[in-house]
Amino acid sequence: MKHTRPAGVSVLICTYNGAQRLAPTLEHLSQQKLTLGIPWEVVLVDNSSTDNSIALSTACWQRYGAPVPLRPFRQPIPGKNYALEMAYDEARYEFMCIVDDDNWLNNDYLQVGFDLLSRHDAIGLLGGRSIGAFEVPMPLWFPKVSRSYAVGTPVLFTGNPPRLLTEAGPITQGALCGAGLFMRHAAWRLLQQADFQSLLNGRIGEKQLMGGEDDELSYAVKLAGYEIWYTPTLCLTHFMTKNRLTKEYVPRIIHSFSETFTRLSVYRRLAYNSTIDYSQVYPWIKDFIYLTIRTFSMRNLLKYLKLRFKDDIEYLLIQEQFYIWINFMKEFNETRLNYIKVKNMQQRARLLYKGNNQ
Structure with missing residues (x-):
């Protein structure tokens, strides 16, 4: 080293x-x-x-x-x-x-x-x-x-x-x-x-x-x-x-994670799903369908409506899932390009790491 x-x-x-x-x-x-x-x-x-x-x-x-x-x-x-x-x-x-x-x-x-x-x-x-x-x-x-x-x-x-x-x-x-x-x-x-x-x-x-x-x-x-x-x-x-x-600050810090979730998902897919080629569009479409089903499940919607009128932090945590879905949809095209960029960086880094440790 x-x-x-x-x-x-x-x-x-x-x-x-x-x-x-x-x-x-x-x-x-x-x-x-x-x-x-x-x-x-x-x-x-x-x-x-x-x-x-x-x-x-x-x-x-x-x-x-x-x-x-x-x-x-x-x-x-x-x-x-x-x-x-x-x-x-x-x-x-x-x-x-x-x-x-x-x-x-x-x-x-x-x-x-x-x-x-x-x-x-x-x-x-x-x-x-x-x-x-x-x-x-x-x-x-x-x-x-x-x-x-x-x-x-x-x-x-x-x-x-x-x-x-x-x-x-x-x-x-x-x-x-x-x-x-x-x-x-x-x-x-x-x-x-x-x-x-x-x-x-x-x-x-x-x-x-x-x-x-x-x-x-x-x-x-x-x-x-x-x-x-x-x-x-x-x-x-x-x-x-x-x-x-304060109750005013909590939504800000919770919702801040939805803003980064989609971009960080690029790294997670490279780290944990390396056998799937996410440089193609189809895997992202498949993941978006899965996220949609999970976000808008009957259980999630009922829980959301139940907590909607209560002053409860759990309501914000469920609401966060909807924000994640929105951001995933907004950044759909950009995310695939980010994946390609990070994958190229990984390939360069691995070659350098191997060279440094030979």
Whole structure:
């Protein structure tokens, strides 16, 4: 495995108006316990903020003892993907850890990630689990949508036939959560060399909540030939601000997934249905018919009507299936072309991966 960066950890934080969230995040980072001699750093990318995120972060880091360098950058183009790509380019070390500005890492987090990535060269991405912390009392409805908020244990499968993954190991089905995600820099460089182009924009501030970039990254790295790993020993706390715990915010975060579902389905079909040639129109027509039958089933419609007049989160989850169907229909022609583009990228990446490991 070819590495051009030295062994160590670059913590990547991308923030938009995160001045009020960054202080505890940096405080937890400053308490990381690593074996003497393991170098690490913090790369902070301000993604078009209008507050004093960088100035506050620099002051906080100094107050917490500045155990390693904190290197701030500004990305004027809105969108989390653009901020992350800048962070990848600026990272000095081979192992990168993506930390959101509301993530509080356990004090052994970086050490656990460093050890696993050092022992297993085939790991391209490594993720863990999270628990929630709340600025206000946790709403009763929150457990129903906790995974939409990146809280809890991701639903991941391994083996053939697939079984739920509950211990450390490689993943055969599912995608890792972006919060606290470790990425090998060699995997990112390989994707760049293979001309990987994201099908998503990522979140843009609080106005556009389109996410899915962590799912896309998981699928892309796996398609390139690397292994994707999960370990429960990686644990962080995801802090929920009160403005994200309102009944007005929930529909936005739930419906944001319907906007990316169709584009991410391209990756899923390549990863799990590689024997079917989705560069042709017929398989997509077949899938659309199946999705239509499932979405408009009598059971689904009756449940939808039953919950329609209740103030219930489950109503939103069923409504989401209709949004997915609409977006699938709207992006039908574009999706097949996206499939061809991603498949070509996969072929280039696999050749590069094979060449790097001979």
